[in-house]
Amino acid sequence: MFPVLKSQWLAPKVRRLEIAAPRVAARHRPGHFVIVRPYAGGERIPLTIADSDATRGAITLVIQAIGASTERLCALQAGDSLPDVVGPLGKATEIENFGHVVLVGGGVGTAVIYPQAGALKAKGNRVTAVIGGRSREYVILEQELTTICDAVYPCTDDGSYGYKGFVTGKLAELIADPALPVNAVITAGPVPMMKNVAEVTRDKGILTIASLNPIMVDGTGMCGGCRVTVGGKNLFACVDGPEFNAHEVDFASLTDRLTAYRDHERVTWERLHGDQAHQCKLQAALAEATTK
């Protein structure tokens, strides 16, 4: 069992959980993720490790509730616990001294770039963060990033805070500034956003790394469900990634594959929100059928 140590809302439908997972915390590097099951009988879902504290044996996850499993996770309180947390999985971000690195995070993607910011800074980079949200309340981790980065630019679609417009608009501005050339871009967030970031940097030939989020099951290279096309080759995001050269990623295929289970996702979501008594019976039956 993996106890929840702290639980708090960061933004509407975005929750930060601190979880006791000493083995994971001890080996976490920026870029790693975990697979968790929200409850015995639940599905396995991947989540980036947003922070870790090896001495306390804790990891931090930042979760956006978009479906049944993430909603269950967002409902957890300190004192609850998770049956399964496995990691750290994936390849760690290659932290080099690039010079000036711009991190572009959208929504919960900001939680992915947060640990990278610290590591890149420690390597001597100038680090700029561009973080986006629909409106002011959706911009997360700004304060935390401000203590690390040389500059942080919040962006909102509606202009309620910071730069008005998409993160890609701000990124294009930064790239256009000859005083501070950009040597590398690292991005995490919704697929359309990452795709557009790649388009902004492509002609300029700026190294751009995207953190991909395909559907996963095991997270260890055993199922191949997470395969993504990069540079014309099929790679397994959980072991070969999840970070890849954004200019080589087939984003169209990724977008399409993410829709494979839409019907089922709607049903599980409705079930979660359905009649409580019915729900309990179902849960009990399921738990019985699936626990050892």
Next chain:
Amino acid sequence: MPLKASERMKIPRQAMPEVPPDERRHHFREVNLGLPPEIASLEAKRCLACKNHACVAGCPVGIDIPGFIAAVEENDLEEAANILYAANVLPGITGRVCPQETQCEELCLVGKKGKPVAIGYLERYVADWARLNLKRAIAIAPPTGKKVAVVGSGPAGLTCAGELAKLGHQVTVFEALHRPGGVLVYGIPEFRLPKAIVDQEVKTLENMGVKIECNVVVGATVTLDGLMHEEGFDAVFVGNGAGLPVFQNIPGENLKGVYSANEYLTRVNLMSAYLGVQADTPVLRGQAVVVVGGGNTAMDAVRTGRRLGAEPACLVYRRSEKEMPARVEEVHHAKEEGVRFEMLTNPVEVLGDEAGWVRSVRCQRMGLGEPDASGRRRPIPIEGSEFEIPCQVFIEAIGTKANPLLTQATPDLKLNKWGNIVVDDNGMTSLPGVFAGGDIVRGGATVILAMGDGKKAAVGIHNYLSKATAS
């Protein structure tokens, strides 16, 4: 009055009672129901207790086959169980999934003239009886003070852990998934091997003092080096299997509806997707399902598809049925359940609709040429023979390779050119104190061979640890 050999030879091989095909293709409960006692005794009478007991040489763990069968004939099932357990700690599993027809039963003398003694059925019969009726008191040696880590909880790891625990070592099994059992729980479906049987074997180990820690990926969560130098393990057994799926690398593999058999079976078995909307983990069902491959995995996938409602559920294999490596019983059951067989056929492309869903597989007919290195006739594509099989789900079951996650994190571990770990006669790898066995050493093989390796390595580890103490 003991029967004469000629009388024994007259008894026909007894059939396994099974759920009728029309019923079982709608559910996931076990197909084979087990022999009733009187049928088991009758089958046991067919054994001639041959002096040179040829059958034993066909069993990779050398079970005293005539011995246990004689005990069944005398209805001394406790004795039969003890004989089985002396050589094989998981008879309830091997009795169900061993490819008997190419192992023990292939060499059975009775089989030279008629049908061989149903050794597998009898093994299962005894094991099932023992599970319900026998409190197995497993003698455990006094603690040695040595700690051994076992990586992976498939048949190799479980067997190794059990043997080491008997010898008094303190054993911890580290498993990457959230549930122990390896292929026995994520791959082989309930209708062939009920999970409860695997669970009970795991319980038995826990009762013997074996600790099982799930959610630990060795190579990621911990390293071999860390286990030995920081966590104080004196030896390690690596039984992490050969779980990396191989894809055909044909166009269209990223369409929605294309699965590796590993993913498909994991969703359905381990994650209970067969429960439909009641399970959180989804699986695409599709009206028609096509599976490519000819092994047990392919058979499991196509029969699973059938149970999830596919019409047709179609198996495509590039050689002929004779060359299929699957257990004959599975092939027979698949046919009974209405699986369509397209032999001498190979998929060349997966075709999709505008929305990215699988629409059909384009296949090519094959002819058989000269035998290749494996001794099987080589399939050769027939020009102009291409045709399409409409389907919404396409599953690739053409094999698996060694998963490099652990081995890459352990660069000093010597591998062969396929990425399998190289071991010596004692099961020890190039790293002192690190042993390995099962599919990670052999490539995809069988449950009983993995168990044999686990047992051999346990002896190797015990000797290694005893020497370390002595010196």
